[in-house]
Amino acid sequence: MIERNPMNEEIIYDEESLIESLEQDDIIHFRELFLQLHPYDRATLYKKVEPELRKKMYFYLSPKELAEIFELSEIDDNDYKIFLEEMDATYAAEMFANMFVDNAVDVLNELDKSQVVSYLTLMDKESATEIKALLHYEEFTAGSIMTTEYVVIPQDSTVRSAMTILRNAAPEAETIYYVFVVDDDERLTGVVSLRDLIIAHEDTFIHSIMNERVVSVLVSEDQEEVARTIKDYNFLAVPVVDFQQHMLGIITVDDIIDVLDEEASDDYSKLAAVADMTTFDKNSFSAAKKRLPWLLILLVLGMLTANLIGAFEETIAQVALLAAFIPLIAGTAGNSGTQALAVAVRGIATRDIEDESKFKLLLREAGTGLLTGLICAIFVVGLIYVWKQEFLLGLLVGAAILVSIFVATISGSFIPLFMHKMKVDPAVASGPFITTLNDLISTLIYLGLATAFISNL
Amino acid sequence: MIERNPMNEEIIYDEESLIESLEQDDIIHFRELFLQLHPYDRATLYKKVEPELRKKMYFYLSPKELAEIFELSEIDDNDYKIFLEEMDATYAAEMFANMFVDNAVDVLNELDKSQVVSYLTLMDKESATEIKALLHYEEFTAGSIMTTEYVVIPQDSTVRSAMTILRNAAPEAETIYYVFVVDDDERLTGVVSLRDLIIAHEDTFIHSIMNERVVSVLVSEDQEEVARTIKDYNFLAVPVVDFQQHMLGIITVDDIIDVLDEEASDDYSKLAAVADMTTFDKNSFSAAKKRLPWLLILLVLGMLTANLIGAFEETIAQVALLAAFIPLIAGTAGNSGTQALAVAVRGIATRDIEDESKFKLLLREAGTGLLTGLICAIFVVGLIYVWKQEFLLGLLVGAAILVSIFVATISGSFIPLFMHKMKVDPAVASGPFITTLNDLISTLIYLGLATAFISNL
Incomplete structure (x- = not known):
């Protein structure tokens, strides 16, 4: 009897014997062991073995048996192409014909048009018609994930x-x-x-x-x-x-569990400014490719802030200690903006936000911003007084933090709501915009105030 | 026929008639309309109406009928207590007895011990025994979410x-x-x-x-x-x-969909440094309460960076323009650290990371860090040269960015993996640690280099 052993996170099945039977071309023993496994475990093994062994599998397993593996969402989009290239086209077509229509369409949607057409031509007419009927539904709609096999x-x-x-x-x-x-x-x-x-x-x-x-x-x-x-x-x-x-x-x-999981990964990767986290990277290059776009955009936007601070060069030259608090203020504005953004994005995703009026929501966020800003400001004035015995400098930093948190909180919730209304995914673009906006506003307030009161510092 | 109308996101049911029938004590009409609804829609109405109307419902609906509403995960944990206080204790006890055991236990787990005991005493013996058997399982284990009503x-x-x-x-x-x-x-x-x-x-x-x-x-x-x-x-x-x-x-x-959804909200709220996002806030005070702890912790940690920059006061006083790039460098380190952290946390959550050796993973992250760091560094040297015609300053900023991204990427993936190994939830504490660590390291490198080469600037 097979069973997941939860204590050591391992699937207890005889992987070695399976691979051995493949290597020794022992088709009967292989089929006996392999077909006992749950499709999920079959998929795990199928993905794991060397290409030569996988090519043997295509001879030892019927297209229908292989179809059960491809039904699962466990195979990455990038891997589909590799695996399909290993197979004979007629074999692959027959495999698609044996899959549930919605899952076959999921896989086919990842392939080139010409490849899809060739599989459809090689397929029995009935399956091809069923698949074609679903292929034309737009991605991410109900039509694209539904199946026509119901009673x-x-x-x-x-x-x-x-x-x-x-x-x-x-x-x-x-x-x-x-x-x-x-x-x-x-x-x-x-x-x-x-x-x-x-x-x-x-x-x-x-x-x-x-x-x-x-x-x-x-x-x-x-x-x-x-x-x-x-x-x-x-x-x-x-x-x-x-x-x-x-x-x-x-x-x-x-299918819905997979959608919810993708959605969560998607929102999460956007908050973290990674291009796509739904598939796990296998090498440094693909990982870097996903992270660089955002890093570079954020660098360019960061230059705006650097430019602004550069404009206050003279003020800083007079009181160099002012510079010490720039990252603190910008960071705090960024943190409170991210908090407000995350609450809004998650609220939109889980539909919690739809239940109430947008105006009330913004009013509440303004209240939250004022409250958190005030408390953080008082806290920081105290901290700086204890640390440096500087009261006026503390007041300056405190004032900048109060205003920044207030602005960051309101923009953090307003911008995603506005984007949602404009039918743009709020998670996509609001993150870096909000951070840059907050950096600019908070440093402007801080260094502006500092310049005005420079004689008192 | 009722149906969700997807075009305007509204449930078409006659809410007004329902409330009217309640207000006019028209029990027959109310029951006729109400019991036609899907439990989810019943719960929506139940939560929405004024307390007096809800109190009428307890007389118009049997405990069994109300149980169907409480089965759903739609009611917030905080609301349970309010609703239960509105009910007669015997009525509430009978309602719990009529729920599926796992759902009853879910609700009871949110209440005070004494309250639970009193409900259990008022309940029929069989139901009480079933519920008690499940109540002692630890939260977040299979035992705590399972039901004993199976065949x-x-x-x-x-x-x-x-x-x-x-x-x-x-x-x-x-x-x-x-x-x-x-x-x-x-x-x-x-x-x-x-x-x-x-x-x-x-x-x-x-x-x-x-x-x-x-x-x-x-x-x-x-x-x-x-x-x-x-x-x-x-x-x-x-x-x-x-x-x-x-x-x-x-x-x-x-039940599993709810677990996955909570898990996603949970990881997401930690990345955004909000204490808890599983329930949506109804007022500014509760929202502020969830966001302040992290903001204050991050402020204190931010003071460490401010302190460090303060130590370089003299260097900055000589070349004030240096200060302009501090937020850029710290921000970039923070961004790449968050990216690596998010990939690691999500990989742990979806079990993608378990498939491969930790050492290989860290090696890959080191490669990713070097690659992204190098490209960002070259990019920033170019940017600063175009903007300020400063080559040495650009080189300084570039070097700081290269090292910071490298360190941030490695720590961003190592720390959550280490915490996971130590059986601590990696999402919980690694965020602010990593950000502070990165801020400190990146400014130290930057201002250290600047001090060394100050004569050339």
């Missing part, structure tokens, strides 16, 4: 006939735990869970037990919205419809 | 008898889509999906169709590990066992 029943069926339909559909359908009820025009009118079906009497009519208040999503809806709907309502699947309520597909909970 | 069958049953057991268990069980098979000692030996059951012939023995390679998790395992297991394997539920493989409970996919 529908006419609303005048009985439980008995519904169960027969289900039994026949079971091997193909992605989920059989929800059965969708349609009218004569194929419009969605209800949903029945398998739980309800097995409890009900066999002669009961479906329309008498179905739930008519079915929650559906539009095919054009954003995938993150769909994910939130499934999360909020605790669904295992949600039906996808067009504007006329015709049923087009379903989206299942496992 | 088990003996391994010598037939499909027919299994279906009978399932039908009887269906109204109570949290999921009936997996049925767990146990031996005479209640040890988990296999799993059968409802899909397999309805396809199989009625006289088939369970042990001949069950999957013996069942993936289970230990009751003491961390909930994030469980979440990753369910995500990787695309499960709808996973069984929880003790060291002797006795079945103790199951964890379902809907």
Whole structure:
């Protein structure tokens, strides 16, 4: 019996024997061991072995068996191309035909157009038609992640006939735990869970037990919205419809977990100013490529601040100690701006922000900014007095910190809200803008005040 | 028919009529409208109305009906206490008894011990025993999020008898889509999906169709590990066992989505240095309370840098322009440190990092740091030359940036890995440490070099 052993984080399966059987061309032993594994563990091994061994696998496993590995989200986008190149094109096409349509489309979307066309031509006609129907949906919409392998029943069926339909559909359908009820025009009118079906009497009519208040999503809806709907309502699947309520597909909970995970990685990588963190880097060059764009942009923006400080060269030449607090003030403004930004971005992502008016939100952020600014200012005046016995310098730094935190907090929440309204992803561009804006404003206030009171310092 | 209208983000239900029927004490009309709604929409209304109206609801709805609302993760932890105080204690106790055990435990864990005890005493004995059994599991472990409402069958049953057991268990069980098979000692030996059951012939023995390679998790395992297991394997539920493989409970996919979401919010809020972002703030004071601790800690740490710069007062007094680049250098070090930190923290969270050796990872990060540092340094030397026609000053800034990025990148990935190894949450403390460390090192290098070459500037 195989099982994850949680104590040492290892999957206990006989990896060595598996690789050995591959190396010795012992096809029977290999298949016996390999097909016992869960597809996730098969994928782990498949990704791990050397290309020559993987090429043997394509002869030892049917396209259908390999399809189970490719169904998983475990394979990186970059790896798809490498693996597919190792395979015979006809074999690959047959593998795609054996995948659930939504997953096949996910992989195909990562490939070049010409490659996709050649696979589609090599495929049986039925699968090719199904895949083509989904390929044209825009990325990140409900249509792009839905599958067409679901079970529908006419609303005048009985439980008995519904169960027969289900039994026949079971091997193909992605989920059989929800059965969708349609009218004569194929419009969605209800949903029945398998739980309800097995409890009900066999002669009961479906329309008498179905739930008519079915929650559906539009095919054009954003995938993150769909994910939130499934999360909020605790669904295992949600039906996808067009504007006329015709049923087009379903989206299942496992796909939604991947969407939520990607979304979280995405917001996180933007806050950290890394181009893309959804795939983990295998070498320094690809990692550097993802980090450099932001570092360079931030450097150019940072030169603006340097330029501004340069303009106060004379003031600093008179009281050099002033320079010591520039990073402190800019840093604090940056920190409070990031806090406000993160709260706003996360609030938009989890839809918490939609529940209330934007004006109230900004008012509250202004209050938060004033409150935190005031406390930090008092704190810093005290710190500087204790450290340097300088009261006026402390007051200067304190005043700069108060104003900077106030401005940083308001801009940190206003800019992402504004971008969200403009249909721009708020996480994308607001980070560096806000930081630069805050740096500029806070140093301007600080050095401006310092220049005005220079005679007193 | 109700349905989410994705175009305007609104739930179309007749909120006004609902509130009106409450105000007019029209219990029949209220119940008719209210019970048609999905529990998620009921919860939305329940949270929204005034306390007096909510108090009416406790008379109009049975504890069981209210339980459906409390099952959802939609109610904030802080709100539980308020709502429970509005209710009669016996009513509340009966409501808990009617919830799925895992969800009841979730809510009870947020309350005071004495309050929990009083609810348990008022409850029927069976429910109280079930809840008590789960209450003692440590927070954030598999035990604390599992439910004991699952279906088990003996391994010598037939499909027919299994279906009978399932039908009887269906109204109570949290999921009936997996049925767990146990031996005479209640040890988990296999799993059968409802899909397999309805396809199989009625006289088939369970042990001949069950999957013996069942993936289970230990009751003491961390909930994030469980979440990753369910995500990787695309499960709808996973069984929880003790060291002797006795079945103790199951964890379902809907609970896991909440765990992944919390985890993401948690990492995100730590990167942004906000104490807790899992609940959205309703007023400035609670928001300020969450942001101030980090702001103040960072201020104190920032004083270290200010102190260090202060030590170079004389150098700056001679060449005041030097001060202009301090925020640029410290900022760039901070940015690259945050990037490396975020990649490491996210890699640990998604388990991507476990696949490879830590040494290789650090080597790669060193390479990334050198690469990005070098490119940024060359870039900045050019920028400063174009802007100020200063070559030596540019070289100074460039050298400081190269070393700072290199150190920041290595510490940004080493510190979280080290903390993870020490079983401390890497996201928690590494952020401000890394930033301060980088600030100190980068300014030390910069001003140190400047002092050494001051005669040439």
